[in-house]
Amino acid sequence: MLIRLGETELPLPEAPQILEVGFGDGRFTAQIAQLYPEWKILGVEVSAGSVARALKRFRREGLTNIRVYHGTAGFALRNLVAPRSLRRVYVNFPDPWPKSKHQENRLLQQHFFRRLSTRLAEGGELLLTTDHEEYWRFAQAEGRASGLFDVQTPPPPAHHLTTKYALKWKEQGRQFYHAVFRKIAEDSTPWLPLPRYPMPHALLSGTLPEIKSFEKTVVRFEGGTAVLLEATRTLDPQGGYYFHTHLEEEDLIQDVLLEARPSAHGLYVGIGRFGAPLSTVGVKAAVEWLVGWLEGQGLQVMQRSY
Numbered sequence: 001m002l003i004r005l006g007e008t009e010l011p012l013p014e015a016p017q018i019l020e021v022g023f024g025d026g027r028f029t030a031q032i033a034q035l036y037p038e039w040k041i042l043g044v045e046v047s048a049g050s051v052a053r054a055l056k057r058f059r060r061e062g063l064t065n066i067r068v069y070h071g072t073a074g075f076a077l078r079n080l081v082a083p084r085s086l087r088r089v090y091v092n093f094p095d096p097w098p099k100s101k102h103q104e105n106r107l108l109q110q111h112f113f114r115r116l117s118t119r120l121a122e123g124g125e126l127l128l129t130t131d132h133e134e135y136w137r138f139a140q141a142e143g144r145a146s147g148l149f150d151v152q153t154p155p156p157p158a159h160h161l162t163t164k165y166a167l168k169w170k171e172q173g174r175q176f177y178h179a180v181f182r183k184i185a186e187d188s189t190p191w192l193p194l195p196r197y198p199m200p201h202a203l204l205s206g207t208l209p210e211i212k213s214f215e216k217t218v219v220r221f222e223g224g225t226a227v228l229l230e231a232t233r234t235l236d237p238q239g240g241y242y243f244h245t246h247l248e249e250e251d252l253i254q255d256v257l258l259e260a261r262p263s264a265h266g267l268y269v270g271i272g273r274f275g276a277p278l279s280t281v282g283v284k285a286a287v288e289w290l291v292g293w294l295e296g297q298g299l300q301v302m303q304r305s306y
């Protein structure tokens, strides 16, 4: 069933760019995409299972005005969304993180509002709907404290109460809360996209040693850490090693495979393509460490690209 916009929601100009954070099974995204085929909607979701299910739904329903990013809202805002481009952001039933020691995981905090202010168009807004009164109050306080948003609390529009979680909480007789955060000013930090590097790598000469043991190693760099967890030999005896590496840096967590393998030009040490890694400062730091470690095993660097 499609529901028209509630009276509390204002109509938008033509072809606005819309963001939905945490779309879950995507039924709300599908609903607005059908109602407003002229909208350009970006859906961002961290759960891979939800992304897969929602994509099936969008395909089944033939929706062409939705783009999906599998990752966090903070990363998407900074790296995928142009400054002052968003008309509206929907956040329906965000994870409430009710325990005080977990509050730092909440999405709607001052630093998120600051970043958001640079990506919203003038007068752009974020619409929050939740069943969690305490988080609702927390988000309002954070939005106001940023000094960048006017906050109003009209009743939730009816069509916000048809998401998977809304239906679940309705059955339990829970109350719903709504807030509209309208941009009134912009943070002075431009929140430029994270710098990206060409794939860092090096060519080494010498014989790749048999690695009998490899100790988990933590490499710290400005803005994050890389943990080289283990080294694994390829099945091919002429092949090399993969180094499973876990990277945590600003806005981004990724697991990558570094590799050290013979090539026509020498021993190639760099990042493998597996998992479509993003080449960041953390990847560079991890490759740099691995090259140094191999130098310590008697290999010589012929060429460095990082």
Ligand SMILES: C[S@@+](CC[C@H](N)C(=O)[O-])C[C@H]1O[C@@H](n2cnc3c(N)ncnc32)[C@H](O)[C@@H]1O
Binding pocket: 021, 022, 023, 024, 025, 044, 045, 046, 047, 050, 071, 072, 073, 074, 091, 092, 093, 094, 095, 107, 163, 164, 165, 166
């Ligand atoms: C409680 S569910 C609500 C799902 C859906 N909006 C609904 O109402 O049915 C919260 C969703 O937000 C996603 N999520 C949590 N943190 C996120 C983040 N930082 N960026 C994007 N999605 C996030 C979770 O994976 C989850 O699917």
